[in-house]
Amino acid sequence: MRTNGEYAQHPKGAEAQFAAEDRDELLQYELTARQEELRNRTRELAEEKFRPRALEWERTGEFPWENIQALADAGLIGMSVPVEFGGGGGTWLDAAVILEEISRTCYTTAMAALGELGVQTRALAVYGTEAVKRKYLPLIAEGKLICSVCITEPDTGSDLNALQTTATSSNNSYLISGKKALISRGDVAQLFVVYVRYDGKPGSSGVGAILVERDTPGVSIGEAQPTLGGESLYEITFENCLVPTSNVLVEAGGLTRMLTAFNGQRTLNAAISVGIAQGAQDAAVIYSSHRHQGGRPINEYQGIGWMLADNAIQIEAARLLVRRAAARAGAGFPSRYEAAVAKTLANEMALTVTDNVMQIFGGHGWLQKNSAERYLRWARYGPLGGGTPQVQRNGIARHLLKSAEGML
Ligand SMILES: Cc1cc2nc3c(=O)[nH]c(=O)nc-3n(C[C@H](O)[C@H](O)[C@H](O)COP(=O)(O)OP(=O)(O)OC[C@H]3O[C@@H](n4cnc5c(N)ncnc54)[C@H](O)[C@@H]3O)c2cc1C
Numbered sequence: 001m002r003t004n005g006e007y008a009q010h011p012k013g014a015e016a017q018f019a020a021e022d023r024d025e026l027l028q029y030e031l032t033a034r035q036e037e038l039r040n041r042t043r044e045l046a047e048e049k050f051r052p053r054a055l056e057w058e059r060t061g062e063f064p065w066e067n068i069q070a071l072a073d074a075g076l077i078g079m080s081v082p083v084e085f086g087g088g089g090g091t092w093l094d095a096a097v098i099l100e101e102i103s104r105t106c107y108t109t110a111m112a113a114l115g116e117l118g119v120q121t122r123a124l125a126v127y128g129t130e131a132v133k134r135k136y137l138p139l140i141a142e143g144k145l146i147c148s149v150c151i152t153e154p155d156t157g158s159d160l161n162a163l164q165t166t167a168t169s170s171n172n173s174y175l176i177s178g179k180k181a182l183i184s185r186g187d188v189a190q191l192f193v194v195y196v197r198y199d200g201k202p203g204s205s206g207v208g209a210i211l212v213e214r215d216t217p218g219v220s221i222g223e224a225q226p227t228l229g230g231e232s233l234y235e236i237t238f239e240n241c242l243v244p245t246s247n248v249l250v251e252a253g254g255l256t257r258m259l260t261a262f263n264g265q266r267t268l269n270a271a272i273s274v275g276i277a278q279g280a281q282d283a284a285v286i287y288s289s290h291r292h293q294g295g296r297p298i299n300e301y302q303g304i305g306w307m308l309a310d311n312a313i314q315i316e317a318a319r320l321l322v323r324r325a326a327a328r329a330g331a332g333f334p335s336r337y338e339a340a341v342a343k344t345l346a347n348e349m350a351l352t353v354t355d356n357v358m359q360i361f362g363g364h365g366w367l368q369k370n371s372a373e374r375y376l377r378w379a380r381y382g383p384l385g386g387g388t389p390q391v392q393r394n395g396i397a398r399h400l401l402k403s404a405e406g407m408l
Contacts, residue, residue, distance in 0.1 A: 042101035050106035057108035058230025072143025085137035092326040096271035103275030107378040119265040148189035150180040167196040186234025198252035263339035270346035280375035318346040347382035
């Protein structure tokens with residue numbers, strides 16, 4: 001990309017030259033006609049099927065299988081599965097578009113679909129053996145297989161170098177032992193991508209990932225732990241679970257590869273924040289037009305109108321960052337820096353926007369039947385899951401300092 005200075009010197013003027021030469025570069029942040037159709041298809045499904053029961057899923061804590069099936073029937077849940085394995089062969093941006101639309105109406109469904117549209121599927125597709133791909137990917141595309149990623153442990157959260165779950169080699173097999181915490185969809189997952197420490201090797205050089213099927217002897221799922229978002233989280237214990245070496249997804253020393261893959265999850269987590277904020281904002285625009293005080297709609301008061309305007313500015317900015325991170329991933333994974341910047345802004349933006357929306361609804365926003373309450377709760381997930389904003393800022397700062405090496 002050229003600098004502004006170079007454009008300004010062009011005889012046709014900066015704008016003409018920019019448009020002519022960099023159209024492709026700009027367009028990658030725009031949705032193509034295909035992606036617009038994808039967004040509209042998802043929106044229709046979400047409005048018709050997901051929105052009406054959004055609170056019900058939370059109250060019952062039930063996994064929304066029928067929504068996953070609806071997403072599969074519409075060719076959406078398998079969007080990240082390569083075409084040769086029965087999926088849509090879509091991009092990260094496709095997945096971001098789908099998740100933004102789902103989370104606009106139903107957080108439970110977005111969280112239920114996140115892994116299959118995101119890192120679990122991509123990691124299987126990129127790092128899995130041919131046999132692994134053939135066994136699991138078609139089932140994911142059909143909406144028949146839920147795969148949980150098991151990273152967090154009771155004593156290991158942000159600092160993955162301290163992972164304690166072990167994989168010990170033994171005659172063409174590995175024995176897996178350890179406990180994982182805060183695991184999404186532990187009740188329904190048939191397959192676990194387990195982050196482990198291989199053969200007691202210390203620090204990051206020992207960390208990798210291995211696949212464990214649910215029915216492997218030694219796997220036990222703890223009780224459902226209810227959450228603010230409605231979905232339950234689970235502790236999962238692996239006690240001398242014997243799996244073949246062919247289940248190794250990432251070998252020891254592959255922490256960087258795993259974190260690279262996880263940049264995709266960070267980008268999709270950010271897309272969910274954008275969707276939640278947009279859903280809240282839509283509700284506030286409608287409510288503030290209908291709610292009259294002092295003889296006029298409340299959005300005619302500057303205090304309310306400016307809150308809506310501020311919300312719009314922040315949502316647009318976050319969406320562009322998500323699209324940048326997703327679009328530039330190509331066939332690989334989003335960059336650490338771009339995913340971190342997008343996630344941090346989007347997560348914090350959603351907190352501010354949904355809080356503004358609660359204020360716009362006034363006391364009526366506190367009632368569950370009005371949607372401000374649910375969006376405020378849903379927005380709280382983003383900064384907790386997939387790497388916190390503090391950890392993202394550490395990564396962003398490291399990136400900046402590394403880029404500055406030699407200039408200081
Ligand atoms: C809804 C939900 C679903 C989840 N699903 C899964 C799942 O499916 N699989 C899975 O493995 N995990 C899952 N998690 C766990 C999630 O990934 C962790 O909560 C997250 O990684 C943070 O770890 P922790 O909770 O142990 O916090 P800790 O690491 O203990 O951090 C606590 C606080 O300290 C701060 N902190 C920690 N280290 C630093 C540092 N170096 N610099 C500055 N501040 C720091 C953090 O930002 C945070 O504010 C889920 C969490 C939630 C909320």
